[in-house]
Amino acid sequence: MKSGYKQFAFLTFAACFLCLSFAISASAAVNLRDMDFSRVHPQVRIKDVVDIEGARPNQLTGIGLVMGLAGTGDKSQMATQMMKNMLQQHGVTVDEKAVRSKNVAVVSLTAELPPYVRPGQTIDINVSAVGDAKSLQGGTLLQAPLKGADGQVYAVAQGSVLVGGYAASGSAANSTRNIPTVGRVPGGAIVERGVGMDYVGGGQMALLLRNPDHTTAQRIADVINSSFGNVARPFDAGRVVVDLPRQYAAAPTEFMAKMETLEIQPDVTARVAVNERTGTVVMGGDVKISSVAVAHGNLTVTVTEDPNVVQPEPFSGGRTAVENRTDITVEEDGTNFIAMPATTTVRELVRVINAIGASPRDVIAILQAINEAGALHGQLINM
Secondary structure, eight states: OHHHHHHHHHHHHHHHHHHHHHHHHHHHHOOGGGSOOSOSSOOEEGGGTEEETTOOOEEEEEEEEEEOOSSOSOOSHHHHHHHHHHHHHTTOOOOGGGGOOSSOEEEEEEEEEOTTOOTTOEEEEEEEEOSSOSOOTTOEEEEEEEEOTTSOEEEEEEEEOBOSOEEEEOSSOEEEESOTTEEEEEEEEEEOOOOOOOOOBTTEEEEEESSOOHHHHHHHHHHHHHHHSSOEEEEETTEEEEEOOGGGTTOHHHHHHHHTTOEEOOOOOOEEEEETTTTEEEEOTTOEEOOEEEOOOOEEEEEEEOOEEEOOOTTSOOOOEEEOOEEEEEEEOOOOOEEEOOOSSHHHHHHHHHHHTOOHHHHHHHHHHHHHTTOEESEEEEO
16 A cells, blocks of 8 residues: 555656646747737737627616625615615604614615617626725625616616625724725626617618727728628728628628628727836837937935934033934936837837836836937827
8 A cells, every 4th residue: 555655646746747847848938039020910800899880788877775784884864764765665664763774885886788688687786885884795785776877777686795805893903805895796687678779770780990990990891892792881980881781681690690700900000008107018019110319317316314413511501412414315327328220010129128228117208208209100198
């Protein structure tokens, strides 16, 4: 038995070692030099870049009560009034003081009614505390209507609230994780009324581009025409009108299923998005710069306070005093100019910027200066 156990342990160790070696070798194999940067935009399906005009979601809102909280509910008059109204609807009349409880919270309900949803199906609900409730953990949402912008009830919500956090407190300390006053009820709303979707009107339908672009709109029309004849034409940068072919007049869904799987190569405007608060820089693949020379140095100013206590001579009748001393040190990096040639790919641009040794926040300042110099060919977006 001992020899068998030793053999099993040895085989287990060998398998783990091989898996670890494979993982290390796989991670080491990932290198920018091995990646293909020649293709800026991939081939994507039409359904991934457009929406169908007329097939749109609708927003629903409502107000409800969450019950069963462990003393983390509302203390406001609003919760007391809603509980009193709820009990009166069930034929129970009580004094206002009798319905005061910390186990109830008033919440706002939001949901999105997707297109093509029919009565009887369920949708998810987002629950957010309205009053001064500390946590919705462990609560149950009572039945509440969800209305659209037209004031009509489209769904009815109810169910247990799931909270991705917690809040615990005592007399001298408290601990909170995430946001415990916001929760979710998966599948908690039953659709009572659907919204009609008329996306084929007069034998035509329209495709709405999520990122409007004239080139992408023309490419979508070209690939549709190559498969179904001359039926598509771009109306503008964000809309492509498609005539329903005669053979699909009785089956528009079949035509949509075949059309939306066609692949195109999208095109977008060259952009650089920067966020100075987080130090984030995202550059599109089409971004190019003209030949420039860049020098970026850091200026550091250090202020140090060094108070000195001065003692009087013995029996002199003087007083102890504090003499303030301030040391100011200024350091400036002596960075040389680095020539940045006219780049044609993001890979070359990143390689040159890394050669400067700049941090992400420094890169933001450099890109802004390059843009002001007129050498950045693309949109610089400050988030």
